[in-house]
Amino acid sequence: MIQGAGSNVGKSALVAGLCRAARNRGLAVRPFKPQNMSNNAAVTADGGEIGRAQALQAMACGVAPHTDMNPVLLKPETDIGAQVVVHGKRVATARARDYGAMKPALLGAVLESYARLRAGADLVIVEGAGSPAEINLRPRDIANMGFAEAAGLPVVLVGDIDRGGVIAQVVGTRVVLDPADAARIRGFVINKFRGDPALFADGYRMIEARAGWPGFGVVPWFPDAARLPAEDALDVVSTRREGLKVVCPVLSRIANFDDLDPLKLEPGVSVEMIPPGTPLPGDAGLVILPGSKSTRGDLAFLRAQGWDVDLAGHVRRGGRVLGLCGGYQMLGRRVIDEGGVEGEPGETPGLGLLDVDTAMGPEKRLERVSARHVGTGRTVTGYEMHIGRTEGPDRARPFLDIAGRAEGAVSADGRIMGTYLHGLFAEDAFRADFLNGFGVAASGTSYGAEVEAALDALAAHLEAHLDVDGLLRLAAEAR
Structure with missing residues (x-):
């Protein structure tokens, strides 16, 4: 399971790239996100809807998107309420304070979907939501450590160095987590590094020493990520040019x-x-x-x-x-x-x-x-x-x-x-x-081919900068 030290640290792209890398190694791989919050959704082959990121990750795996890949989807309608979609279908509109009471029942639906995916694949790569450092949400959690515990998963924590304070992101997460949750984290990844990763060698060792977790690598900034469909409205970008x-x-x-x-x-x-x-x-x-x-x-x-x-x-x-x-x-x-x-x-x-x-x-x-x-x-x-x-x-x-x-x-x-x-x-x-x-004369560019090429480039990028072999070995620990 890939969890983040914060929101928007690049979890979705990392999971997509690792899915493509695993597929390129000949593995039958599937993506999974227990709970997602996004208004950018995709229609699935079985007639439901899931988060756009999981649809992209399914493409990276070479399979059609399915509602089991994102069994709980929250689609915000107001600042305090969201539509609740379970197994691809709208079941309720709930206020944030009321949604917490629904979570114990939803965990069963989440585990059902995960079991079906796992039964049909060599590997399932799970994406968390937000951050496990939000320990106020740990009771009844189904998105991060609550799910990892229920499913018996090893966790890798991702920190975003581009926003600054990455040492505090990772080490601070270690400090606030319950010891049992902290023990479930088996290592960390530093994402979105601009420049020469060797310049962060001292910081990397400090994180290993203070958190007590090994590092799986530093991922340099990947500019071609802009060629992949985004899920978060914070990621909308313009392309200003003549025409x-x-x-x-x-x-x-x-x-x-x-x-x-x-x-x-x-x-x-x-x-x-x-x-x-x-x-x-x-x-x-x-x-x-x-x-x-x-x-x-x-x-x-x-x-x-x-x-x-x-x-x-x-x-x-x-x-x-x-x-x-x-x-x-x-x-x-x-x-x-x-x-x-x-x-x-x-x-x-x-x-x-x-x-x-x-x-x-x-x-x-x-x-x-x-x-x-x-x-x-x-x-x-x-x-x-x-x-x-x-x-x-x-x-x-x-x-x-x-x-x-x-x-x-x-x-x-x-x-x-x-x-x-x-x-x-x-x-x-x-x-x-x-x-x-x-x-306007179109360029003749194939959009689908561009996305596929970006996924291949992302997989190669991760293979070059991460210990992918080590990450895959962790999957054998899932009970």
Whole structure:
């Protein structure tokens, strides 16, 4: 099990790289994360949803993503509450203080998934969540040491030297842990080192001496990590360059923002993620409203930034807009949530750029689909992951056709588009056709091949800088 001395220390990428390294050595390997908190999710082969990081790790293993790889997924809807997804299906919306009472029952579901994965693989690499140093969460924990204890797993602790204080991160974790938990940690890894790792030799030895754990290596900064789909909204990045300017406002509950990743590979496209408090650029050619875990909440957030005014100006100047999932819902006249599915019951005015209304409901659509883009006739594959049903006159001009079912909507002038389908731009031919409509010639780059190449490079990077043999020997200790 890989645990972190803090959040965002690079656990997900390390697990993905180790999964690919193990696969390259001929092992049947599977990823596992007992509990994840993320609004960036993926639809699985068995019709559920898991964190995006586990879907990437499954790709690294050469297998399809499955709900057993992330049996508990928390999707924040407010600052104090989240949707609880178990084995791929929404089971409740819980406040943080109430979720703790659910954990003992959830541990059984977590162990069931782990047992199934372990029975079908040579190796399972487990990713923790947050940090075991959050000892206030240790009672009823199912994400870090609580799971490691229940499953009998050796643990490797990861520290992030890029943020500073890595000696305190690792040694401090050792100090605060219960002795039994500290004994479960069998070593540490230093991640994200910039420069010559030999310069940290003294610090590395100090950690070994003060923590009493051996080190498994220092991992230099891996710049190609930016080519891999990110899960944490803190990791959204822009790629500013000459060409078509695509801008995307970073909503407070932004979801599935990796939809834009394939566009970032195109040299003729500048993708700019606009942080709160910053106006949408007036020279944008396309504004993409991304997915959201709380459509009505993010409509209020969007208006608080003044982005509704910026967007109206963009449309008046002849700019185009694409709404994806929650962003599609925002483009309509109204978003109605009578049952309080995403928050307080009520109705919120939309942006009024599409003549449609959305009514939220308890049922969630989770499906991988193949569709035909009505504008170009191009076949695309992707996935739907949403609650709510959208209807109205602009639905007479669908964005997609899914086996005879009209999906999405387009305005009469063709400049405002909305769809529930995620993953559109990962389809290379569709991306080329779409960009051609803006006068941009696509590069011909295969997005899928780029991700595979980045995983191979990450595996080689870890093989060069970590004691991978030693890490794999630890797995034999799992009972």
